Amino acid sequence: MKAVLIPGDGIGREIAQSVRTISDVLDTGIQWQEFEAGAEYAAANGELIAPGTLDAIEDCGWALKGPTATPIGKGFRSINVQLRQRFHTYANLRPVRTLPGVATRFDQVDLVIVRENTEDLYKGIEYMLDEDTANGVKLITRAACERISRFAFDYARANGRKKVTCVHKANIMKLTDGLFLSTFREVAKDYPDIAADDCIIDALCMKLVQRPEQFDTLVAPNLYGDIISDLCAGLVGGLGFAPSANIGDKTRIYEAVHGSAPDIAGQNKANPSAILMAFAMMLNDLGMADKAARLNGAILELLTEGKTLTADVGGTATTTEFTAALADKLR
Numbered sequence: 556m557k558a559v560l561i562p563g564d565g566i567g568r569e570i571a572q573s574v575r576t577i578s579d580v581l582d583t584g585i586q587w588q589e590f591e592a593g594a595e596y597a598a599a600n601g602e603l604i605a606p607g608t609l610d611a612i613e614d615c616g617w618a619l620k621g622p623t624a625t626p627i628g629k630g631f632r633s634i635n636v637q638l639r640q641r642f643h644t645y646a647n648l649r650p651v652r653t654l655p656g657v658a659t660r661f662d663q664v665d666l667v668i669v670r671e672n673t674e675d676l677y678k679g680i681e682y683m684l685d686e687d688t689a690n691g692v693k694l695i696t697r698a699a700c701e702r703i704s705r706f707a708f709d710y711a712r713a714n715g716r717k718k719v720t721c722v723h724k725a726n727i728m729k730l731t732d733g734l735f736l737s738t739f740r741e742v743a744k745d746y747p748d749i750a751a752d753d754c755i756i757d758a759l760c761m762k763l764v765q766r767p768e769q770f771d772t773l774v775a776p777n778l779y780g781d782i783i784s785d786l787c788a789g790l791v792g793g794l795g796f797a798p799s800a801n802i803g804d805k806t807r808i809y810e811a812v813h814g815s816a817p818d819i820a821g822q823n824k825a826n827p828s829a830i831l832m833a834f835a836m837m838l839n840d841l842g843m844a845d846k847a848a849r850l851n852g853a854i855l856e857l858l859t860e861g862k863t864l865t866a867d868v869g870g871t872a873t874t875t876e877f878t879a880a881l882a883d884k885l886r
């Protein structure tokens with residue numbers, strides 16, 4: 556089967572190579588179609604995404620992407636936002652779990668964040684009212700609220716989860732977040748087997764850094780979902796271990812949560828775990844749950860042994876060495 560691979564910017568090329576190596580070792584049978592996109596491509600070619608990329612994603616429905624930067628102030632729209640809107644990948648799924656061998660302040664985190672991915676302040680409706688006043692529109696529709704709430708409850712049910720918490724600020728944004736919350740409550744009635752509650756975003760942030768184990772599945776509008784995803788990644792050891800999936804009805808795009816890490820790009824220092832964990836999510840959805848479990852298991856084993864760790868988690872291994880050690884485990 557075919558899948559699109561977009562290495563992207565900065566460390567993207569290094570971690571995409573890890574995916575190719577591990578995909579071969581696992582004998583997934585995936586034929587990668589590689590396409591260029593990002594700020595580095597734009598600097599040489601004047602456009603952010605190489606011709607044919609979007610059609611290829613449309614054709615096969617599966618893509619794995621590395622981080623991409625957007626040149627600021629040059630009229631380019633973020634690749635991520637473009638992809639989400641074009642392919643209607645309305646749900647951004649980000650599992651966050653405590654990992655053995657990665658020292659953090661918490662030891663029982665097991666959370667899933669379901670972020671609405673298409674609207675809210677990210678819709679891109681911004682304009683100047685006059686030269687000193689900018690206005691941005693927070694657009695929330697009942698249809699998108701219902702779709703993401705159902706996605707969260709269906710995911711919870713399918714994955715043995717017990718509770719879904721709606722994240723909002725409906726006490727202040729009574730119409731927009733109010734619609735998100737009231738729609739969530741309506742949808743919850745169809746899932747009597749899953750507990751449902753809600754939490755105001757600011758209180759949630761405090762509770763997450765005090766006792767994250769009290770949460771299970773969180774469903775949030777776009778902006779809050781974006782922020783709490785990074786917060787939660789921090790609870791389990793940072794961006795090196797945070798995978799995500801952008802899910803639509805016809806298209807799925809998997810990626811690491813982190814960016815292009817320009818400070819370490821080209822130095823063979825990047826931790827490829829997050830993109831490999833995103834690849835494991837992809838394998839799972841492709842019906843290769845056994846290979847996904849082997850991959851996740853091998854990453855956990857490497858972390859637990861602690862002999863081959865990248866610099867972000869206190870080791871000295873290069874990206875290539877980490878990937879080779881992982882490949883050895885999988886063989």
Ligand code: NAI
Binds near residue numbers: 622819827867
């Ligand atoms: P960043 O995530 O690239 O880097 C933050 C810090 O984490 C840096 O110190 C970096 O070295 C470290 N880091 C990130 N990933 C790592 C990895 N796999 N292994 C080891 N260390 C890692 O965030 P930053 O600097 O804010 O963004 C850099 C660029 O990436 C920006 O242009 C931004 O727009 C873009 N970006 C793209 C994303 C995407 O395409 N999904 C997501 C986030 C940022």
